Amino acid sequence: MSDQRMIGHYRIVELLGSGAMGKVYAAADTFIDGREVAIKSLRAELTQDPEFVGRFKAEAQSLARLNHPNITMLHSLLREGGEFFMVMELVRGRALDDVLRERGGPLGVKESLAIVAQAADGVAYAHQMGVIHRDIKPSNLMIGNDGRVKIMDFGIARVQGGVRMTRAGTAIGTPLYMAPEQRRGSEGDERSDLYSLAVVLYEILSGAPPFAGLDEVELLQAQIGKNPPPLAPRVAGVTPELEAAIMKALAKRPEQRYPSIRAFSDAIGATALRVDATAIVESPAHLLDRTTQTASAGSAGSASAAFSSLPSAALAVAKSRSTSLVRRFKSLHPALQGVSVAILAFAAVAPLLFGGGDSDGGTKKREIDRIERDRRATTELDGDRRQTTKTLDYGQIAEIKPARGEIDRPALSANDTPAAKPKCNDGFSIADCQPSTVPGQKTAAVEKAALGSSPTIADLRRAVKDKEFDRASSIGEPLAEAGDREAQYIIGMISLKGQGRPQHLPTAFKWIRKAAEKEFPEAQALLGNMFQNGDADGGENVTEAVRWYMKAAEQNNPRGQFWLGRAYEKGVPNVLKRDAKKAGDLYRLAKAQDFPGAAEALEALRKSGKY
Incomplete structure (x- = not known):
């Protein structure tokens, strides 16, 4: 393409990049004193495909709803001949994935939280405006030369209440950053974006996504069934509280995560950095400075100091794990808390009651295995119960x-x-809680029997x-x-x-x-x-x-x-x-x-x- 080509009243200046969908150019606005803009094009061969044209227009429609300092702004959607173009704000800087790749290691805690604070602001605003991004990842977070984070690429975003762009049961997004429900084919909601942002934070703190380096099948199994490797104390400056908040955001079930991006930002301490976030990030060059990690770890203040005062790494890990366990226990129904306590109490007194000394190692192992099975059954029951506690029609x-x-x-x-x-996720109508007719789903009678006689x-x-x-x-x-x-x-x-x-x-x-x-x-x-x-x-x-x-x-x-x-x-x-x-x-x-x-x-x- 010639540098002198015109698209509407925009003069092409340079090619910024290209991908499977099209190309992105830097251009000058000849109507407004040479203002710099970015122009995103759809490949000519794709303009004949209604699905790709629909996605391109859907991205423009999503961006048209949004006006936020942490989201790239759409100026206009153009069509010339058979080609489609989006005219957008030009952001000079580096994508976060490029920064991580060139840096060759993780960022410091303070810089990581400053990046997430800005991304969380933009995502929370998009959610407020009814737009779910569905593809939050480092390559879609641009670090501007002024330290401002901009969310890019709303190509697979979904407008709440809008027409579904994918077939039911079709997974869409980037596998490393997709929430488990998205991997199962759900469209996802605000909590799916929350999960993806938590994956990004985990990656920039540790240097790798929680389930990186696996093939597609293993990756899917890990995302659905495994817990991420712990961060504390192997990552300097990550406190047990910060780790527990990240792990909650990475919960397998959406209802077990934070209810909103803002709540997650508050929990990890990112919201408190919002005012100074751009100054902390400063620029891509600042993030590429390898001394940044050391400096930010030292500036983590009392959090980092608390870790340095611990007598051993083992104690730090124990504190982190106990914080996570306490959080999970508190989320249980009181009846289930009682069951859990009873199981633990039985585990403690069983050797005294039944004389299971060290000489009877096989019996002890079988008893421990049985208790673990009971604990897992209790946890699964709690997950099923919580799916029934959705919003009630309080007009009643x-x-x-x-x-x-x-x-x-x-x-x-x-x-x-x-x-x-609304309807309960387990098949009950909120209004009358009649049993579901879907095979395999629990009924009210089953739930009540499992929980005993407690209301x-x-x-x-x-x-x-x-x-x-x-x-x-x-x-x-x-x-x-x-x-x-x-x-x-x-x-x-x-x-x-x-x-x-x-x-x-x-x-x-x-x-x-x-x-x-x-x-x-x-x-x-x-x-x-x-x-x-x-x-x-x-x-x-x-x-x-x-x-x-x-x-x-x-x-x-x-x-x-x-x-x-x-x-x-x-x-x-x-x-x-x-x-x-x-x-x-x-x-x-x-x-x-x-x-x-x-x-x-x-x-x-x-x-x-x-x-």
């Missing part, structure tokens, strides 16, 4: 009390839930559906006390609405706040309503209301999106400036989930000419 819990103010003091309505009722969340849901609120309270309160966030939310709602007992706002606030603090999105949004209405401890607090709306909106909760949109539309003195663009975007997201009032609010904003 009668009517929420009205607000006392105007539209900026939001009324809580029983209609504030999406119209479509479960399924029992609580049925009591709510039957409007037996006294029974619901007696079932739900022990579960809420034990830390079940869904039970906490339901008990809070019952107290808020005065069902089966007089309304009691302090009790409602207590339980709804507990559920919100456990990242239950509907509780976060409702807690924002309570702060805005003055129903919270301490009365009205608009700052706290906005904070909880933001948390709920980050998890794609329509109530949080709607009321955060209201806050942006009207502005909150000393908290939020008016921003009609953000308000409209949030209304659109809420409207996509059929949240009442969102369509009307969006239409009114458009008619005003502000959006």
Whole structure:
């Protein structure tokens, strides 16, 4: 191609790279004083294939929804003759995989977290806008010459609610970085991108992906059935807490990971580096300096110092493993915690009860093997149980009390839930929890038998559906006390609405706040309503209301999106400036989930000419 070729009003300057789909050029915008842009082309032979053209357009449509400093910006989509071109922001720098390859080793902890902090910001924003990237990997993270990280290549991204671009059961993405559910053919969701970002962090800290160096079959088996090699203490500066957070994000089941990219960023300490992240990364050249790793390890502060004070590497490993085990134990249902404790207690006293001395090594081994089988069965049961505890249609819990103010003091309505009722992953309908007819799936009777006579969340849901609120309270309160966030939310709602007992706002606030603090999105949004209405401890607090709306909106909760949109539309003195663009975007997201009032609010904003 000649350097003088024109594409629209853009003059081609140089070829930046080429791949299977097409080429990328640097070009000058002749309309805007020679502004540099990147132009991505689709190979001529692929323009005759509807699938490739569809993917190219889908990438443009995904990027058109996004405007964030950590995502490459789309300027326009052009067609000249039979060729397609995307005109994009030109990022001068190096891809992260090139940096790692040329460096020949891992990065320091502080630089790694600064990179992930920026990537997490961009991915979290994309999720808020309804876009799932599905191919987060080092080659799609560009390190700019100014230290800013840019997320590239939304070629296989999926817009939530959009038309599926792949056949059901077809895996799509890069195998080394794909979540287990993607390898099984699922389209993936926010938690799949979270898994991929955790793989990237693991790689830049250790120098290799968690399951690198395997053939395709072994790689798939490892991703589905094996745990990654530990990071602490072999990687300088990685604390047991940081390792435990990474391992949680790499959990095999999506529901066992963090609920959002933001929660993961908070847990690893990356969010705290957001303000200084570009200064820490500085440039690709800074990352290629081999002294960077030593310097950052020393600057890890108390975390690194804590490791140096440990008497041995074995103690550090023990601390890391124990942190992970404690986290897994706390995630169990109280009944399963009791079973686990009983198993461990039996293992401790069995030799005393049955006289199993060292002379009877075969008997001891068989007993240990049996206990291990029981433990695994318990863990599998817990995984199955947690799949049944998804979002309940809380419109069943009668009517929420009205607000006392105007539209900026939001009324809580029983209609504030999406119209479509969700389904449990194990085949139960949330509304009535009738047994699934799918062969091999567990029924409510099987689950209850496995857990004994202790009431479960399924029992609580049925009591709510039957409007037996006294029974619901007696079932739900022990579960809420034990830390079940869904039970906490339901008990809070019952107290808020005065069902089966007089309304009691302090009790409602207590339980709804507990559920919100456990990242239950509907509780976060409702807690924002309570702060805005003055129903919270301490009365009205608009700052706290906005904070909880933001948390709920980050998890794609329509109530949080709607009321955060209201806050942006009207502005909150000393908290939020008016921003009609953000308000409209949030209304659109809420409207996509059929949240009442969102369509009307969006239409009114458009008619005003502000959006």
